[in-house]
Amino acid sequence: MKILITGATGFVGKRLCNELQNDNHEVYVAIRKKTESVVEKIYQFEIGDLSAEIDWSKVLQGVEVVVHTAARVHIMNDSVVDPITEFRRVNTAATLTLARQAATSGVKRFIFISSIKVNGEMTKPNHPFQPDDAFIPVDPYALSKYEAEQGLLKVAEETRMELVIIRPPLVYGAGVRANFASMMKWIKIGIPLPLGAVRNQRSFVALDNLVSFIIHCIDHPKAANEIFLISDGEDVSTTELLRKVAKVFGQKAFLLPVPITWMRLVATLMGKSDVTNRLFGSLQVDSSKVYELLGWKQVITMDEQLKKTADAYLNEKAL
Helix, strand or coil: EEEEEEEECCCCHHHHHHHHCCCCCCCEEEEECCCCCCCCCCEECCCCCCCCCCCCCCCCCCEEEEEEECCCCCCCCCCCCCHHHHHHHHHHHHHHHHHHHHHCCCCEEEECCCCHHCCCEEEHHHHHCCCCCCCCCCCCCHHHHHHHHHHHHHHHHHCCEEEEEEEEEEEEECCCCCHHHHHHHHHHHCCCCCCCCCCCCCCCEEEHHHHHHHHHHHHHHHCCCCCECCCCCCCEEEHHHHHHHHHHCCCCCCCCCCCCHHHHHHHHHEEEEEEHHHHHHHCCCCCCHHCCCCCCCCCCCCHHHHHHHHHHHHHHHHH
């Protein structure tokens, strides 16, 4: 197939391009500048910053499937004056412009990589999110993704273009950055962490699994016009995750069983209560739909992906 990937230099997009090319698809990528690093022998289109003003007509010629991974990502300390306007400009307006032009150009299927934040920030233990949960987020990033989904559903209703929405939780794998990379750093250098008594449950998705599922959705007939939640199928607590990471590094995690109530109090006094939600709160997703409807199976376990992630981390540090 002739497939267009946006966000091809990103964490998910770059790996997706590799796998699609290995499967002998004709891969086109939309990137800011042609100097950006992408897989060799892939057709590149320089589009600049993602916006609603882009003319996609030349890029979309002959394209059968669009996989839209590009986005303005969630930012902890956003410096812009009006975050919601900026998120909407990129994640909502630019997405819908691309989708409308894709439908006009005859694209058969549009795959949108959304976020589990559309469902919410936390779940009660053993009450995972479902694909059809009704919720309108207030977080600027999540709201922009939700509004993009709603607009895409209307485009799909008004045209013949099929839509697939995928909402992943935190994605980890070789080259992961941000909080996950910081956690690996803390564990590797043996910093004592007061996280030895956290009993929450959180879903994650390995990069290998997410990319495999995206490819599975490219031409599966039953994926059309569906919303999917995807995870590794193995929910773990923050404490368990830290121990797993330590194990793949070949060492023991130095975790202190500090009461969560104490840590929440300190975080609140420091103005960091949002951090405690991610460390102590549960966020589980029900991925049964991807198995029952599409017959997809995980290609890697959490322990195997953590080992690959740790090896890549060590190789990068060595270089």
